[in-house]
Amino acid sequence: MKEIRAPGSILLLGEYAITTTDGLGLAVAVEPYARAAYTADDAFSVTGIWPEGSTDKTKTWRLVGEHPSTLTIVEAVIELCEAFLAPLTLPRFRFTLDTRSFRGRAGKAGLGSSASGTVALAAAILDAADVPPARIRAAMPQLAVDAHRRAQQGKGSGYDVLTAWYGGIGVFRGGPIPGWSSVSLPWISHTHLVYGDESVSTPGAIDAFVAWTTRHPNEALEFHERSNAVVLRVAKTQDELEPNSEILELFREASLRGTKLGEAIGRPALITPERSIGRCIEEARSSVLKALGAGGELGIVIPADAECSRRLVECGVERVSCSDTGAIGFFHE
Structure with missing residues (x-):
């Protein structure tokens, strides 16, 4: 079994500005992590486990279906990865996406769990499909940004997605294709x-x-x-x-x-x-x-x-x- 982790995120500066083209923000990757574990299986499937209030929720997906207008995060990732891999099919692996470490006092800690989960799952699916690392680095994080926006009806700056992908501290630049410049701030x-x-x-x-x-x-x-x-x-x-x-x-x-x-x-x-x-x-x-x-x-x-x-x-x-x-x-x- 393999596992890919993606950290949470906070935006220290630039709220609202990052939703505009060339708007800047200062973002920091923080613990906890979303975890996507995967192992070979007879068919493709994704099981999500996430916190909701004081309990955990679990659901398993196998295929997205007939391109519904509203998708969950997992469904959006599956759809975008399937399009990226075409004409090849989704890998015959069993994936488990776990974001329970993001649990806060009100159920979620407000640290970008959906973005972290998007990044971890998308990267895991591409890796399981034997996509070369260099090609994964080139495709991500925009594939994850598109999937995250797809699940939010086109909204979202993508700062939390890029933070989960790159880690550390960075200056985020908003836009249809957002940008990231790493900085060190001890x-x-x-x-x-x-x-x-x-x-x-x-x-x-x-x-x-x-x-x-x-x-x-x-x-x-x-x-x-x-x-x-x-x-x-x-x-x-x-x-x-x-x-x-x-x-x-x-x-x-x-x-x-x-x-x-x-x-x-x-x-x-x-x-x-x-x-x-x-x-x-x-x-x-x-x-x-x-x-x-x-x-x-x-x-x-x-x-x-x-x-x-x-x-x-x-x-x-x-x-x-x-x-x-x-x-x-x-x-x-």
């Missing part, structure tokens, strides 16, 4: 993740953002340009071992801009951590708390200094655990 290991009560609907938030850009084109252009500038500036802080005053100020600016945009589009970009953790963050003066994504589910704390970071750990605020290895690592040149 200070990321001194930042902290916090969890909120519930997530804001990402598709609904994106629709609200698009409507806002149509009504306010000048403000939208200014937002796009400043958001990109902050991403590029933060990406250049590669020599910093810990967050410095410039990094804190850039994240503070991004947090305020995200809050104002959320208010303008009617989707508040707020993160409300547990009361005890919230008090700890408030006591860590000069530290920055920024909502990630559309808000509500995840946030990042940039501590003002090492002492603030230590106190946050004592309060149970976990540090960001960056995964340097994406699924691409299984396909060496």
Whole structure:
């Protein structure tokens, strides 16, 4: 039996901007991982296991069927892989896609489990079909981006897919064919993740953002340009071992801009951590708390200094655990 793993993802900067062509975002691959295990069998099949609330759900797929208009993630991956492999057929393997490690307090941890699962499964199917590693590297991650969008009715920037494929930290560039440039930011290991009560609907938030850009084109252009500038500036802080005053100020600016945009589009970009953790963050003066994504589910704390970071750990605020290895690592040149 073989297994391919793909990490989760968080977007530190660039929310909403990455949904536009050439919009930039700063993304980080994080634990946990989606796992696609596979072994030879009499026929092709995929069994998915994923968390739902406090329980696990399981379903087995064999073929997509008559090209339905709405597909699950697994069905979209099967459809795209089948088209890629044609005229050859899908490999006679039994695949098991397991994303249970993404379980959070509300069922999912909000770390890109569907994108990670898409990448792991697509790569596993191509590998089982004996596609050469060089060709897999060339086809991925766009095949996975297309499959993920196919399952979301064409929506999705693809940042989480590219993060799961490449791993590490990168500057993501939005567009029909998104791009990725890897960067090294040692200070990321001194930042902290916090969890909120519930997530804001990402598709609904994106629709609200698009409507806002149509009504306010000048403000939208200014937002796009400043958001990109902050991403590029933060990406250049590669020599910093810990967050410095410039990094804190850039994240503070991004947090305020995200809050104002959320208010303008009617989707508040707020993160409300547990009361005890919230008090700890408030006591860590000069530290920055920024909502990630559309808000509500995840946030990042940039501590003002090492002492603030230590106190946050004592309060149970976990540090960001960056995964340097994406699924691409299984396909060496």
